[in-house]
Amino acid sequence: MKMFLWAFLPLFPASFCFAQISGDYIEARTADVYTGPCFANGEVGNTGDLAVFGWKIAEGAWEGVSLEGLSVIGVVRASWTLGDISRTSYPVKSVLIVDERANAEQRLALRSFAQHMGGDLLQNIVRVDYQPVTFAFADNNLHSGRATLTAGNLARIETRSLNNGDHMCGNEETWYPPLTKLDHAMPVYTLTDNFSGQGLGTTWSRPFQRSGFVGTFHVN
Numbered sequence: 001m002k003m004f005l006w007a008f009l010p011l012f013p014a015s016f017c018f019a020q021i022s023g024d025y026i027e028a029r030t031a032d033v034y035t036g037p038c039f040a041n042g043e044v045g046n047t048g049d050l051a052v053f054g055w056k057i058a059e060g061a062w063e064g065v066s067l068e069g070l071s072v073i074g075v076v077r078a079s080w081t082l083g084d085i086s087r088t089s090y091p092v093k094s095v096l097i098v099d100e101r102a103n104a105e106q107r108l109a110l111r112s113f114a115q116h117m118g119g120d121l122l123q124n125i126v127r128v129d130y131q132p133v134t135f136a137f138a139d140n141n142l143h144s145g146r147a148t149l150t151a152g153n154l155a156r157i158e159t160r161s162l163n164n165g166d167h168m169c170g171n172e173e174t175w176y177p178p179l180t181k182l183d184h185a186m187p188v189y190t191l192t193d194n195f196s197g198q199g200l201g202t203t204w205s206r207p208f209q210r211s212g213f214v215g216t217f218h219v220n
Contacts, residue, residue: 021060021067021113022218024142025182026135026149027053028157031081032210033176034187036169048081049089050204052155052195053179054097055117055217056135065109071133072110073097073151074122077200083176094122095199097151100130117180117217127199129154137214145188147214158192159212166210178213185215 031048032039054073061067074096076082078089098110107130115122131152138146145161166172166189178185190212194205 020218020220021057021062022216023058023060024056024135024137025054025178025180025185025215025217026147026157026159026212027051027179028159028190028193028206028209028212029082029176029179030193030204030206030209030211031176033083033174033213034162034166034172034210035175036171036173038169040175044081044084045087046081048083049078050195050200050202050206051076051078051082051179052149052157052193053118054133054135054149054151054157055114057113060219062109062113065105067102067106067109067113070099070102070106070110071135072099072114073133073149073155074114074118075155075195075197075200076121077202078121082179090120092121092124093200094118094125095127095129095197096122096125097129097131097133097154097197099133101132102130116219119180121179127197129197142184142214142216143186145186145214147188154197155195156192157190157212159188159190159214162187162189162210172210178215180217182213182215182217185213188212188214
C-alpha cells in the first residue's frame with residue numbers, strides 16, 4: 001500500500017501540497033479602524049476605499065517554494081469603504097509589490113500566497129512592481145506597535161501603539177477587522193501611510209490616523 005501511494009503522489013499539483021508558512025503583517029487604510037460610531041459614520045462612503053497591506057514571511061514555503069525572509073505587499077482601490085457591512089466594496093483594483101530579492105520561482109509563489117491571503121481584494125491585479133522591501137518591528141517586538149514597512153519609493157507605513165490621547169469620543173473600539181486572516185492582530189496609530197505608485201489612478205498620503213493593524217499569521 002505504501003508503494004501505491006508514493007507512486008501516485010507526483011500526480012498531485014503543487015498547490016495541493018500542504019503549506020507551512022508564518023510571519024508578520026501590517027496594514028494601513030484611509031479610514032480609522034479603531035474608532036467610535038460618530039467618527040465611523042462620518043467617514044463611511046467618503047474615505048476608507050484605499051489600503052496598503054503586507055506580509056513578511058519569517059519561515060516556511062508556499063507551493064513547495066521557500067519564501068523565508070521575503071515580503072509581498074498589496075495596494076488596493078475599492079469602490080466603497082473597505083469593511084463596511086452595509087454595502088459591497090467591490091469591484092476592487094489592486095497593485096502587487098513583490099520583494100525584488102525573490103527569484104522567478106519565488107515571485108510566482110509570493111503572488112499566489114498574497115492572493116490566497118488577500119482573497120477577493122487581490123484577484124484583479126492590474127500591475128506588479130518589484131522593489132526593495134523592508135518590514136520590521138522596533139526591538140523585534142510586535143507588541144510595541146512600532147513598525148515600519150517600506151517598498152522602494154512606492155509605499156511606506158509607519159505605526160505606533162495607541163495611547164490614551166487617541167481616545168477622542170470615549171467609546172472607541174476595533175470598528176473594522178483586518179483585511180486578512182491573522183493569528184493575532186492589534187490596531188495601531190498610523191504615523192505614515194503613503195502610496196505613490198502607478199496602476200490605481202490615484203496616490204495618497206494619510207498620516208496621523210487610527211487606521212492601521214499589525215499582527216502575525218500562519219498557514220498550515
